[in-house]
Amino acid sequence: MDQIDARVIGELKANSRIGYADLGDAVGLSASAAKRRVDRLVERGIITGFTITLRSERTATTTEAVVELFCRGTVPPQALARALSQVPEVVEASTVTGEADALVTLRARSVSDLETALEKVRDLPSVDHTRSAVILSRVIESR
Template sequence: MDDIDEAIIRCVLRDARATYAEIGKEAGLSPSAAKRRLDRLVATGAIRGFSALVDPQAMAWHTEAFVEIYCKGNPTPAELTKALNDIPEVIEACTVSGAADAMLYMLARDIPHLEKAIQRVRSTAPVDRTESAIVLSRLLTRPRL
């Protein structure tokens, strides 16, 4: 990975729909060279995919919860990621130290919606049980560095 690759990655992180011309301008390449470099970054796995970031507020999802998951056996982080990937209410997922295997941050429209989403989490192969804490109010939110 060189400075050009890093410039390409910065550009698509900022806007996954950037054109090859925009990526090339950012990285100092022609559009066709930018396409070749981007394709190589995807082929090597440096870029694993592209996605849309949807504002949960636009969808009127206001119910937040932190959910600990406890797994059967010893699934790998990749297995957990695969199991949770198709549950859009899971906004973040992390493996953690302590008794739980992972911690989820979930967002839903309301309590019934959250309950259905947690049930989908529970029904995934590696999950044995969950423990949930619903957010009542946000005290402090800082931007990520």
């Protein structure tokens, strides 16, 4: 990966819907050369997808919590991912160091819905217990 690839990635991070002509202009390439760069980054597995981000306050899912997950025994990350994918309110999950085995972010329409989702997580066979904190406001949010 060279400096132009890094600039291409930076432009795509800022706007994944940018057209190849505009992308090329931003990084000093033609539209076709910009497309070839993006295609090559995808082929090499550096870019794994294109997505959108939503402002939760503008959608119906405004209630969020971060949940520390404590598992029974050793649970492989893939098994944890399969189990947590059964709960639609889980929007992010990561294995971590420290006392907890994983950190999970839940997003729901209301406190009641959040509580129901948390109960679903607690009922998963590999989960021993949880510790959660409701998010009041975001101070910094990355793209």
